[in-house]
Amino acid sequence: MKNEVYTASANANIAFVKYWGKKSDNIPFNSSVSMTLGNNVSTITSVVFSDKLQHDQLFINGVPVDASKGGEKAGLLFDVLSQMRKLAGVKEHALIVSKNSFPASTGLASSASGAAAFAYAVNSALGLGLSSRSLSIIARKISGSGCRSVFGGFVLWHAGNRSEESYAEQIKNENHWPQLIDAIAIVTEAKKKVSSSEGHIQTIKTSKLYKHRIPFAEENASRAVELIHNKDLHNLSELIMRDSNNMHATMLDSWPPIHYITDSSWRIIDTIHEINDAEGKNIAAYTLDAGPNVHIITEKRYSKKVLNEVGNAVGDIKFIISRAGGSPRLLPDNMALIDEKLNIIK
Numbered sequence: 115m116k117n118e119v120y121t122a123s124a125n126a127n128i129a130f131v132k133y134w135g136k137k138s139d140n141i142p143f144n145s146s147v148s149m150t151l152g153n154n155v156s157t158i159t160s161v162v163f164s165d166k167l168q169h170d171q172l173f174i175n176g177v178p179v180d181a182s183k184g185g186e187k188a189g190l191l192f193d194v195l196s197q198m199r200k201l202a203g204v205k206e207h208a209l210i211v212s213k214n215s216f217p218a219s220t221g222l223a224s225s226a227s228g229a230a231a232f233a234y235a236v237n238s239a240l241g242l243g244l245s246s247r248s249l250s251i252i253a254r255k256i257s258g259s260g261c262r263s264v265f266g267g268f269v270l271w272h273a274g275n276r277s278e279e280s281y282a283e284q285i286k287n288e289n290h291w292p293q294l295i296d297a298i299a300i301v302t303e304a305k306k307k308v309s310s311s312e313g314h315i316q317t318i319k320t321s322k323l324y325k326h327r328i329p330f331a332e333e334n335a336s337r338a339v340e341l342i343h344n345k346d347l348h349n350l351s352e353l354i355m356r357d358s359n360n361m362h363a364t365m366l367d368s369w370p371p372i373h374y375i376t377d378s379s380w381r382i383i384d385t386i387h388e389i390n391d392a393e394g395k396n397i398a399a400y401t402l403d404a405g406p407n408v409h410i411i412t413e414k415r416y417s418k419k420v421l422n423e424v425g426n427a428v429g430d431i432k433f434i435i436s437r438a439g440g441s442p443r444l445l446p447d448n449m450a451l452i453d454e455k456l457n458i459i460k
């Protein structure tokens with residue numbers, strides 16, 4: 115274990131029923147449901163514990179992260195690292211290097227794959243052997259949506275009232291609905307103005323609509339599980355679109371208002387409605403996280419038509435296409451993020 119590099123990868127997830135609004139320790143007000151995406155939207159994290167290190171060092175996308183000056187998220191990562199090290203009875207410091215396969219802060223939930231990869235890699239490097247449920251609780255403390263990326267396929271995060279009750283579990287694995295895809299329309303790669311961590315708090319403190327969202331989202335979560343079981347694209351699509359709209363309505367109702375949807379996002383949203391109307395049933399859904407990029411959920415057999423029409427409506431647009439992917443995994447040594455930073459311990 116000591117001086118050995120462990121490298122793990124975890125995939126992002128897209129919420130069909132959103133998590134928005136949280137109590138301490140990232141315990142949400144409502145349960146949520148997501149699909150874990152494929153390996154093309156993932157975070158890779160390498161970890162090594164070594165007595166040659168004088169202090170913990172963390173690099174995210176090539177940038178050193180300082181525990182005291184790196185903001186709330188950085189503090190959480192170092193706290194979780196200390197807690198896991200204590201649990202393992204290990205004294206050595208860690209060097210952690212993490213990289214996303216997609217742009218961070220674009221509403222693509224990079225924090226989710228990052229949190230899951232971090233928890234999984236540190237667990238492996240410390241030989242802790244924690245269960246997936248425990249890892250989902252740990253990932254949740256770093257980033258709420260991260261608890262869902264600890265599982266592959268289709269995932270339910272039970273809101274719970276206390277930390278031990280707030281964890282994710284798999285509903286169906288990644289082979290359940292191979293036709294289903296998420297085509298992410300990249301409207302912008304710019305960093306978002308209000309981070310989700312700030313947004314969660316601003317909304318629960320100031321939105322008058324928010325109290326109505328809690329029972330609505332809770333009901334959506336139970337119904338989404340049923341619709342995923344039945345692979346019911348028509349009804350699941352309506353649920354996904356309404357849940358996204360409902361969450362964005364509470365954001366807009368916050369004071370000052372929080373808004374992530376741009377003109378291009380609206381053109382995509384309107385196009386999806388036009389396609390579904392013309393078909394007489396829902397063959398596609400849109401859903402947006404805390405950013406303007408639009409996740410288009412559809413089946414492979416409809417994707418050419420849907421993406422062509424969206425492309426015609428908004429002009430030159432890039433899509434990242436992903437399908438349900440697996441749970442976090444350890445990667446072979448040749449995939450380690452070994453660069454000049456890891457030479458520190460050599």
Ligand code: DP6
Binds near residue numbers: 132140226260310404
């Ligand atoms: C809009 O998980 O990024 O993507 O717990 O503060 O890290 P923190 O928030 P985060 O919130 C994501 C919210 C969302 C919806 C979702 O993924 O459920």
